[in-house]
Amino acid sequence: MKNIIVGQSGGPTAVINSSLFGVIREGLNHTEEIGHVYGMINGIQGFLQDRYLDLGELPSGTLNALRITPGAYLGSCRYKLPDDLGDEVYPLLFEKLKALKVGYFFYIGGNDSMDTVSKLSRFAAKAKSTIRFIGIPKTIDNDLILTDHTPGFGSAAKYVAASVAEIGLDASVYEAKSVTIVEIMGRHAGWLAASSVLARKYEGDNPVLIYLPEVPFDQEAFLSQVQESLKQRPNLVVCVSEGIHDKEGRFICEYSGEAGTDTFGHKMLTGCGKYLENLVKERLGVKVRSVELNVCQRCSTFAQSLTDAREASMAGSFGVEAALKGETGKMVSFVRASGPNYGISCSLVDVNEVCNQEKTVPLGWITKEGTDVGQEFIDYALPLIQGNPALPMKNGLPDYAYRK
């Protein structure tokens, strides 16, 4: 009888613990094939320091609470395994796995984590180890290839859409002309910024302008677009991805450092939202503010998408089943059912093909002026934000799972 070990890696999301829940529950269900379900504390990095715990010993309340708890219950790391599979860390790691009688290794994470799964599975093949390695995807950025979408994106998209809708209501209470610039996560891919379109309740509603990193940003064009839009409605909400850049590839947020210094004499780097706020104030003289949605995008329980949480858990379960069937070196991927009704089934893809690739918003889904996304995006994203979780509450807040 072999054991499972599972780890979390990279930035946290609202549902990365739902995938952990899926792995644990599925693992514990297979009492004839699986002994223990271990969790690495702080991913590979912590495991190399022998930090792990037995997840079978979690109280059922904690296990259930994982489904609504953001962050990463096991802790995370940003540890990159050496490219050289001859490095001494590999035999060391496999010794530790062997000592724990691990037969199945699951890593929940994004691009870099899939790189880890790729390397470990390739080393296993070389070393003739029978340990199976499966990647469970997660990233709010939705930038993994070979999967319809990634767990974590739906909840972040829902947070963005709800917040932009509410900021739009908040911004429209006064009569005076105003511009509100909302800066949304996504350095290289605009999936999250594009999700702000889901806040639009009718044609012409906010957000009126949406800028993604997929299209080069031109600040003069931006200023005319803002000015033009202010003729249509007095209160403008403009959504920008943090990663917008000009046609030379220079990030707009880097513009702020040109002449700016902070109190300590350092280059003052603000986000692109703050930069554009100052630009609009300077050039258009209109009332303007910027809002950086910040980390709340990836960790809001109230705005969690039930669809996302369920799919995240399903990805974890499916990974365990796949490993038990003998699969290794694979990432769990989502396949969308064709036809009008939304449905997702799990499949497996070669993890070597996934890692170090990046999926961006198709240019055909972005309008010609580069200031909006079309119906294709809405059809794609809308099913992913459906459903609210039933939240176990304690002291007025969701009853989160946590390690002290």
Add this chain to the structure above:
Amino acid sequence: MKNIIVGQSGGPTAVINSSLFGVIREGLNHTEEIGHVYGMINGIQGFLQDRYLDLGELPSGTLNALRITPGAYLGSCRYKLPDDLGDEVYPLLFEKLKALKVGYFFYIGGNDSMDTVSKLSRFAAKAKSTIRFIGIPKTIDNDLILTDHTPGFGSAAKYVAASVAEIGLDASVYEAKSVTIVEIMGRHAGWLAASSVLARKYEGDNPVLIYLPEVPFDQEAFLSQVQESLKQRPNLVVCVSEGIHDKEGRFICEYSGEAGTDTFGHKMLTGCGKYLENLVKERLGVKVRSVELNVCQRCSTFAQSLTDAREASMAGSFGVEAALKGETGKMVSFVRASGPNYGISCSLVDVNEVCNQEKTVPLGWITKEGTDVGQEFIDYALPLIQGNPALPMKNGLPDYAYRK
């Protein structure tokens, strides 16, 4: 038979429309005494331009949706009536009210709005008008006197507590030492920043340090407190009110403008959170980030407190009943039941005593070092964040009420 007119004024909240709902429903219920329930568009300012609507004509779906819609459905204004009751605007306004056969005037707002109610009721007495003027309190800042708390505060406090809890989970995923500074609304009163304490799940949990404007802020003491706290736990969440200031009364956010200039050569004013982020980076060399909770604090539907929404509606209803009984020049206030069980009843206070006053957090509720609040605050605030609204949903988001 007389008509009602109701307006909203000042900054929006998550439940200001619940109070509007309360006024409308109560007004429409009194079919024998009340003809129409009118709403001023953009408060007094819009009404002076004859902008109003008949709220009895709202579809019932819209009326119900008001209870979960942030912003201000009727629009708001920041219009201050002249101190001189002899000003020509008063007879003009009363002419307009008379033309609409208004007998009862309700204004939902904070300090400045109560000033409006005070002036209008005093002018009415002078001019021997029988129109009755009642203020319905609202402000996320909770800084109105003569009421246990204000509608709007509970939902904002719940948003702050949930967000800080989630930011704490997010911040604790890595092993490296880190400081996260969360900047919370409240220029002069620390009620909202203090509410971050409700995020603490056990002794020693984040937020470890909480700074309010009620206590002078000393940046050297702050740096030692951060350094000391980092010995207790690697991931520190520090909550600061936007209005913290030094013992000379200078806002900490003003420090950022000392040497800082932006790309356009202007003084670079950041919030105090960003300033403290730079300070910690410079002086302690530790990984640090800042998060400004920003307007989402006052407009989140998902984090709405059901207790707050119900009380806001109750305040609206009570105001209508009071006016029908002949009251004028009053603000609806909340009285908390004594004893262990939370309960609120409505009462009336002289609006002249409320306006232009400010209620801050009692110094006795703040710990000696000025870095935390005590159990008194928790006992006070915890009942106010209880309960989640049942949200009518549309396209994955709350089905907000809005005027195009």
